[in-house]
Amino acid sequence: MTLNAQPAASLFIGGRPVEGEGGALPVLYPYTGEEIASLREASAGQVAEACRVAARAQPAWAALAPAERGRVLSRAAAIIRERNEELSRLETLDTGKPIQETLVADWESGAQALEFFGGLAASITGQMIPLGRDWAYTRREPLGVCAGIGAWNYPSQIACWKAAPALVMGNAMVFKPSEETPLGALKLAEILLEAGLPAGIFNVVQGRAEVGAALATDPNVDKVSLTGSVPTGRKVYAAAAEGMRHVTMELGGKSPLIVFDDANPEHAVSAAMLANFYSSGQICSNGTRVFLQEGIRDAFLDRLAERVRNVRMGDPLDPATTHGPIINPAQAGKIRAAIASGLEQGARLLCGGPGEGAFIPPTVFTDASDEMTITRDEIFGPVMTTLGFHDEEEVITRANATGFGLAAGVFTQDLTRAHRVIAQLQAGTCWINSYNLTPVEMPFGAVKQSGLGRENSAAAIEHYSQLKSVYVGMGGVDAPY
Numbered sequence: 001m002t003l004n005a006q007p008a009a010s011l012f013i014g015g016r017p018v019e020g021e022g023g024a025l026p027v028l029y030p031y032t033g034e035e036i037a038s039l040r041e042a043s044a045g046q047v048a049e050a051c052r053v054a055a056r057a058q059p060a061w062a063a064l065a066p067a068e069r070g071r072v073l074s075r076a077a078a079i080i081r082e083r084n085e086e087l088s089r090l091e092t093l094d095t096g097k098p099i100q101e102t103l104v105a106d107w108e109s110g111a112q113a114l115e116f117f118g119g120l121a122a123s124i125t126g127q128m129i130p131l132g133r134d135w136a137y138t139r140r141e142p143l144g145v146c147a148g149i150g151a152w153n154y155p156s157q158i159a160c161w162k163a164a165p166a167l168v169m170g171n172a173m174v175f176k177p178s179e180e181t182p183l184g185a186l187k188l189a190e191i192l193l194e195a196g197l198p199a200g201i202f203n204v205v206q207g208r209a210e211v212g213a214a215l216a217t218d219p220n221v222d223k224v225s226l227t228g229s230v231p232t233g234r235k236v237y238a239a240a241a242e243g244m245r246h247v248t249m250e251l252g253g254k255s256p257l258i259v260f261d262d263a264n265p266e267h268a269v270s271a272a273m274l275a276n277f278y279s280s281g282q283i284c285s286n287g288t289r290v291f292l293q294e295g296i297r298d299a300f301l302d303r304l305a306e307r308v309r310n311v312r313m314g315d316p317l318d319p320a321t322t323h324g325p326i327i328n329p330a331q332a333g334k335i336r337a338a339i340a341s342g343l344e345q346g347a348r349l350l351c352g353g354p355g356e357g358a359f360i361p362p363t364v365f366t367d368a369s370d371e372m373t374i375t376r377d378e379i380f381g382p383v384m385t386t387l388g389f390h391d392e393e394e395v396i397t398r399a400n401a402t403g404f405g406l407a408a409g410v411f412t413q414d415l416t417r418a419h420r421v422i423a424q425l426q427a428g429t430c431w432i433n434s435y436n437l438t439p440v441e442m443p444f445g446a447v448k449q450s451g452l453g454r455e456n457s458a459a460a461i462e463h464y465s466q467l468k469s470v471y472v473g474m475g476g477v478d479a480p481y
């Protein structure tokens with residue numbers, strides 16, 4: 001291994017690194033395919049042990065004053081910021097994403113979540129309900145043990161986005177990163193411990209789908225929060241239902257980005273590029289169906305074709321690189337198959353194509369129709385499908401004609417139209433004259449098949465806690481017998 005990212009051990013249980021007793025889990029650098037770490041999966045016994053340890057540790061953590069829990073998260077955020085460079089390099093090795101991105105978008109976003117929920121801790125309260133002589137109050141209580149299951153595109157951000165609201169509410173967590181990107185969550189476990197988190201409150205197990213499935217049905221697990229694809233979401237939701245467990249599902253999408261004639265073309269092109277090519281297109285909320293009104297279509301496509309030439313594909317550790325490799329050959333193969341299907345079904349390439357090896361260049365289809373596979377299915381790669389439209393009503397109907405409902409964007413200078421259109425789009429997270437910005441202050445989540453629950457913002461607290469109602473009798477008890 002010339003690039004060595006070997007952690008102390010594969011798992012983190014009860015406040016210490018523990019070696020996995022399951023199958024081998026090699027970690028490959030997507031750019032070169034070289035093995036940068038050699039991990040082992042958790043055995044079934046270790047998954048159960050991690051959940052038991054979490055369940056044992058959780059009550060004492062929940063008994064602390066919320067501000068004390070908040071301070072631990074705030075300290076963790078500070079440690080992440082101090083080590084951002086080293087952590088971002090590891091993220092780049094784990095995911096293949098350009099260092100230019102990981103330095104600003106991954107651990108930094110995780111730090112923001114820890115900072116936000118750490119700061120929120122002391123202000124989370126219940127309600128006092130006056131009832132005349134009597135009264136009632138509510139307590140917001142933790143759920144217990146939360147299982148977090150992550151995807152490979154933003155592994156450390158996903159771990160932080162799930163851990164921060166869960167931990168601040170007094171829950172414990174057992175987190176399983178994607179088998180493709182197992183390294184960041186282990187760093188988060190170390191950092192949280194260093195920040196003062198008690199042993200056993202944040203645990204990491206590694207493994208493939210069976211490990212995720214074991215977590216979703218473990219008797220000690222009270223909630224499952226998954227970031228992944230819609231098919232996996234269906235399975236995990238069903239498995240969690242058997243134990244009446246709470247769920248958060250952050251799943252896939254095929255989101256519309258609607259550009260009206262009066263839009264600022266330069267900004268609309270910037271947004272469409274970010275919404276399709278950032279992280280080599282491996283982003284759930286991407287605006288992959290770009291609807292262009294007839295009057296702006298040609299100018300938009302001309303400028304897009306020009307600006308795609310500025311994309312620098314190459315070594316992810318080179319700070320000048322803006323376009324990295326795809327996570328693994330299997331995913332690259334799926335993207336290439338999608339590109340081939342677009343061509344077979346009659347769409348035309350404005351730029352890009354299948355590329356070579358680990359790289360797929362920014363690819364833009366024109367002359368696509370709503371029925372084509374490239375317009376209907378999530379590709380999870382740098383592939384933009386552009387579609388023409390005439391009027392507002394038509395584009396709203398077409399934008400909503402999908403089972404997905406994660407995100408949507410509208411570009412127009414007409415404010416009334418912007419809000420009118422957004423109100424009719426079936427999506428959980430929307431942008432006007434912007435795209436894919438997900439500040440921690442704003443709830444993030446989906447409608448329809450793209451999931452349920454919300455991450456980020458105070459709204460996430462509701463998904464990592466439950467309400468207890470307490471009626472307080474202040475006088476005697478009247479009874480008819």
Ligand code: NDP
Binds near residue numbers: 210229380
């Ligand atoms: P997958 O659905 O394949 O996997 C997600 C996670 O679930 C992985 O850790 C995976 O393990 C695990 N898993 C797979 N099968 C099961 C199962 N039966 N029970 C429990 N856990 C299981 O998604 P990808 O990792 O391929 O990520 C890409 C998908 O994630 C895309 O659809 C994308 O849109 C979506 N996504 C959604 C986001 C959102 O916030 N809405 C953000 C990022 C991505 P393993 O990888 O080891 O197989």
